[in-house]
Amino acid sequence: MPLPWRRVCVVAAIVSTTAAAVGSPSLHASPERQGELPRLKILVVHGPNLNLLGRREPQIYGTTTLDQINEHLKNLAKDINLELVTVQSNQEGTLVEAFQSHMDDVDGAIINAAGLSFSSVSLHDVIKAMPFPVIEVHISNLGTRDEIHQRSILTPAVRGSVMGLGWRSYTAALRALAEIVREAKAATRGR
Numbered sequence: 001m002p003l004p005w006r007r008v009c010v011v012a013a014i015v016s017t018t019a020a021a022v023g024s025p026s027l028h029a030s031p032e033r034q035g036e037l038p039r040l041k042i043l044v045v046h047g048p049n050l051n052l053l054g055r056r057e058p059q060i061y062g063t064t065t066l067d068q069i070n071e072h073l074k075n076l077a078k079d080i081n082l083e084l085v086t087v088q089s090n091q092e093g094t095l096v097e098a099f100q101s102h103m104d105d106v107d108g109a110i111i112n113a114a115g116l117s118f119s120s121v122s123l124h125d126v127i128k129a130m131p132f133p134v135i136e137v138h139i140s141n142l143g144t145r146d147e148i149h150q151r152s153i154l155t156p157a158v159r160g161s162v163m164g165l166g167w168r169s170y171t172a173a174l175r176a177l178a179e180i181v182r183e184a185k186a187a188t189r190g191r
Contacts (some may be wrong), residue, residue, distance in 0.1 A: 042178070043084075044073060044084055044087070045087050051088055054066075058173055072167060073170055108177045108180070109134045110134070117136070117153070124156070127158060138163035140164060144164075146170070
């Protein structure tokens, strides 16, 4: 029985991240081959209360701050030739507008909608309208959380989900997204 795509995405992201960390040869992680990688522009969307990371429930979310997560993303983006557009808001409409305003100028997006993951039909709908892949990110493993934090309504709208790896969920998702977009662009050019 094949694995659901979101599970495959998590495995692929972990394998790619691990390979890069131990120095295994990889087109997508090799700085000496960076010049060969097409530059991509990726939207990173952080939802409500993520500005409180490091202080808010550290037993669930850890002690890494949002600024530190953004720094990890920025460093990875430099290594794999990405430009990031980063948005954090506690307002649902601002997050929806971030997708709409970048609909035609980014190659993909990652989103941690935080509490809006469980209630925002507007985010679900705007993600489905995007012409690029979107990966959902969660710091914690939703499957181990209380009942209201287990069922993201965004999951059916996204390409895949990465969760439960702490701040590394973000970097795993970003690496996987870059690989997905580059493979799709290469396949299109090869036709």
